[in-house]
Amino acid sequence: LEKLYANRKGLKKFEASSVTIVDGSIYSICDSSWSISKLNPSPLKRFSTSNTMLGKPHLFPEDSGFEALFESNGDFYALRESIQYGLSYSSVVLQLSLGSKDYEITSQCRTEFEFDGTSKGFEGAVGFRDDSGELYIIALCEGNRCSESNKSDVGHGRVVLMRKVLDSSNAENCVWQTY
Template sequence: MPEETSQLIDTTRSRHHPPRLLCVWQLLAALVLFALLAKMGNEGKLESIIPMEGVSHHSNEKRNKKETKQHVKATKKSDKKIEPIHLACEKGTYSERTLQLAYELPFIALFADTLGQTKFEASSVVIHDDSAYAVCDSSWSLSKFRTDLQPFSPDNVQIVSTKVHKKHKDESGYEALFYDAGFFYVVRESIRQRDKSFHAEIEQLLVQDQQYSVVKKQMTEFEFEGDSKGFEGAIAIHDHSDNEALVILALCEANHCSEELKDDVGNGKLVAMKSNGTVWTTLRIIDVPPSAAFHDYSAISILGDRVAITSQEESQVWIGRLKGLVEGRLWDIDAIEFDVDEGTVYDFPKDHECQTIYCNIEGIHWMNEYTLLAVSDKMKGRGKQDFRCFDKDQTAHVFVLP
């Protein structure tokens, strides 16, 4: 080819396809492709390539902004996917933010005689006279067992009702349990009344040997939107200004105590109630601090003024303080509020891949200032929960704070 022709072709090629400009267009194309892939990942079509450090099932973005009802419904399915390995497990913060398992045992292995029960959907636990007592929302009996969780111990027994009636064929709906002045109290989450309204019911139980009887049953004045998001935990305190009258602090399962607003995280509520002889009347509603930014609230326990509140969905526990304690168990009811300057969230232990395995914590009780006794419900089947949840369900656990 003549030299003049060769030079002409090279000049034309460089005019239409400058090498540097071509590189810039290639770089821009790569950036656009990367952005599209990231967007697909956020929509659940691809896994996020950057693991999020934090809670086990929900991103920090969800936790830090209020969502509209439509957005909550649209993203609900993505909450159920398993997140990649958490960076917290690799960067030295795991031991600072995670409870340590001391020991545990499935409920079925606690009792030499389960009285025919094959499932233990544990929902609450308390310690009284060095023994633990738990209720299951699927059962009308109380489980009494040693706090060292000795398998098949003769001290571990089922306490049954002295009065068996047709309702006992149904599930109890017992979601909270506490002890006060010689009696146990159980809270039925939310029951439909004759006027079609929904209220929790509180039963006062007298336990004698391996039987209990219902001394009194009273409805709560506080009303719920339905039967699935009522009270999940309760503790007993006493009013110093009213002859030390019993006051119940009941923990709502849902944010705002509302089915409709349940996913507006960080809006937990305690309802303070006092009995007028026939109904548990509402005294006040107390805000749980936003630092307990949970999608649900499953249990509460108090030791002095120190409070533990768990979340089943987040597999976490919030530890903080409650103001208003006068002395002992006497409280200034009007002054009760949480100390917003205190409050730490801890994870329940993860597996070797830093994935959630304690998926169903529904009961919590202080053993001492460093140790917590917890109980777990039955895992949800048919793909509603990950298979990792199975190993720890229907179990009693003892955890140590970091």
């Protein structure tokens, strides 16, 4: 990715973790950066000014942990792998509104599904809407049984189906509930 940008915004580490195509543009995220890459594929050129990084790569002090990106009804959704909340670890789903140079986080909700720690969480996801228009996410766990400790327990991969619900028990007032 690094050779695609005319302006890398000081970023030196590019580890793409998800990619999606929307309206003829390629969007990509890296788990080490808070920026979202927007690439022009017609044609895809090195050091092109039409390839941009939306947002600030170092928006927050920690790495983004971005592991999945998809679009639904004009909004983008990015999943952070696993974030510590007190004694538990959950993924966080960010709802994003993308502009021409930046993006706004319009909502962020943790997942009800919990993990053992920060190194094993969701590693990919897709979103879809049901017949009534409600958004669901299918997320792919990293590791067998979504666990840091069951590394040798081969053959027990997992996907998790979730939908967003209101929840007044946390600061975000929402949670991605597991089905």
